[in-house]
Amino acid sequence: MRAFVLTGPGAYEMQEVPEPVAAPGEVVVDVERVGVCGTDMEFFTGEMAYLHQGHASFPMRLGHEWSGRVRAVGAGVGREWLGRRVMGDTMIGCGDCRRCLRGRGHVCAKRSEVGVRDGRPGALAEQLAVPASSLHPLPDSVDATLGALVEPGGNALRAARSATPEMNERVLVLGPGTIGLLTAMFARARGADVHIMGKTRSSLEFARGLGFDRLWQEDTLPDLPFDAIVDASNAPQLPSLALELVEPGGRVVCIGLAGEPSRIDTRTLALKDVTAVGLLSASPALDPAIKAYADGSVDPRPLVAATVGLEQVGTVLAGQRPPGAGAGPKIHVDPRLVVD
Secondary structure: OOEEEEEEEEEEEEEEEOOOOOOOEEEEEEEEEEEEOHHHHHHHOOOOHHHHHHOOOEOOOOOOOEEEEEEEEEEOOOOHHOOOOEOOOEEEEOOOOOOHHHOOOOHHHOOEOOOEEEEOOOOOEEEEEEEEEHEEOOOOOOOOHOOOOHHHHHHHHHHHHHHOOOOOOEEEEEOOOOOHHHHHHHHHHHHOOEEEEOHHHHEEEEHHHOOOEEEEEEHHOOOOOOOEEEEEOOOOOOHHHHHHHHHEEEEEOOOOOOOOOOOOOOHHHHHHOEEEEEOOOOOOHHHHHHHHHHHHHOHHHHHHEEEEEEHHHHHHHHHHHHOOOOOOOEEEOOOOOOOO
C-alpha cells in the first residue's frame, strides 16, 4: 500500500509498504480521511519534544486525526466491527497500570500514540492497524470529514467544559486556530459569551464568518471581566497574559503548547484564587464530540480549507497552502486520492 513516510526533518518519501495485518485484539481500517495538525508540522521541522526525549524517532508515519472503515479484524475481536465506520483514540494505554485502571490511560507512562509516539504507525497511508479497544463508531450523520475532526474536537470540548462549567459565563479564547475555534464552538454551544483574540485580521475575519462577533487583537481587548480564558495558542507569553486578564476566582485553561517554556507568577495565581487547568488528549471526550457533531450542535466542517492526496502532504507540512484552498486552518488528506 502507499504511505507517506517522514524520514527526517524536512525529508519525506512516498513509499510502498506492506499492508498491515490485524494482530490479536486489533483491526485494520481503510483510511478515508486524515487531518494534518500542528504536532505533525513540529515533527516535520524536527522541533517536536518527543524526538528529543526518545519517545519518537525517524522514519515515522504521521497521522492521528483520522476516520475510516474496518476491513479486517484480528483474533478476539468481534466480527460486528467489519464494515463499520469508525475513528480511533490516539492514546493507547498499557491497560494494566494504576492510571489505566483509574480510566486515565491517556496519561499512561507506557502509552503509545498513533502516528506520534513509540513507533505505532499513523494514518497517512491507505490502511491502518489499531487496537479494537481504541475505536469509536461513527453514526451515518457524521461523515468522513467530521470523523477526522473528532480527535481535535474532543480536545476542544474538554477545554470548553473546563472553561465553562456554568451557563452564561464570559470566556476568552486566545488563538483562532483549529483548536481555538473548536473550543469557541463548543463553548458557544454550552451557552457561553465567547470572545476570541487573534494575531491577524484574516484569522479573525474567518472567525466572524463562523458567527463570532466579539473578536479582538491584543491591543483592542475590551476591559471586561472574563470568567475563563483558554490559551489555545503557541505563544509562550500568553498564559501569563491569561492569568493577568482572568477574573479573580476564574479559570485559566492551557491547551496550546509553545516551543519554549511559558512562565506564570504563582503568587498571582494564588492571590486571585484562579484555577489553572492543563489538558492533554481528547480521550475522555471523544464520544461527546461525536454526539455534538451528529446532532448538529457543533459543525466544524467549515474549518477544513482543502482535502489533498498523500502526494501533497509534504508541501502542506512545509507550510504551503494547496491551490484553491479556503480560509480555514485545517487541511485534510484522503489517502484514496491518486494524483498523476
